[in-house]
């Protein structure tokens with residue numbers, strides 16, 4: 001590896017970490033590295049980044065998010081459908097990372113492309129990232145995300161078994177709902193992701209997400225629990241976990257919706 005300025009090396013390391021983290025979240029269990037590459041990585045870098053200095057790099061610049069060299073690592077495992085899908089999902093995430101198609105790019109810290117299994121039974125989709133997601137670059141990791149994790153486990157799955165994402169990939173300021181224009185600008189990414197993931201069923205969480213996907217004015221309270229079709233995939237609209245945190249009594253109907261999802265998948269449906 002040629003000597004690089006410290007900031008450039010930090011950006012390179014950040015990019016590699018982000019990309020590897022995305023691969024992990026996409027369900028990939030390993031990345032094979034060529035011995036020569038490992039040897040290069042083991043060498044000290046001129047102006048080497050030292051722990052604690054990463055914060056000096058602007059967190060969301062195009063330079064930082066440029067496709068890292070790890071995207072082209074030699075000696076990758078033989079292509080399988082899931083692997084190819086994971087790679088294509090990574091490529092989408094890299095495009096999202098430098099996207100400026102709507103105004104949300106101006107206030108985001110990190111983009112949140114979504115994460116999970118590359119061939120999931122279920123794809124959960126919400127409206128957009130919140131503060132925790134914006135900070136970590138991962139979907140549904142705040143309080144609402146913790147509740148979603150419990151819901152997924154109650155269904156007999158782990159988070160890693162499903163795919164979790166949002167319609168908009170950048171956090172709307174002050175947690176406001178994304179506008180219809182912002183959702184329309186971002187929706188092509190989700191459609192591409194759905195095309196690769198090919199989930200058997202989708203769960204659309206919250207009034208805004210239902211509006212963004214189905215362009216309907218029907219209130220979520222009326223439409224939830226009713227099967228819809230998005231991109232040819234059976235989709236169950238239900239309340240958003242954040243709504244459930246404010247209205248715990250609504251958990252009962254959401255559980256009914258999730259049980260309908262299990263039934264649709266031919267999975268065991270818990271009693272109660």
Ligand code: SF4
Nearest residue numbers: 099101102105170186
């Ligand atoms: S929300 Fe979507 S369309 Fe808007 S800047 Fe972010 S990635 Fe691009």
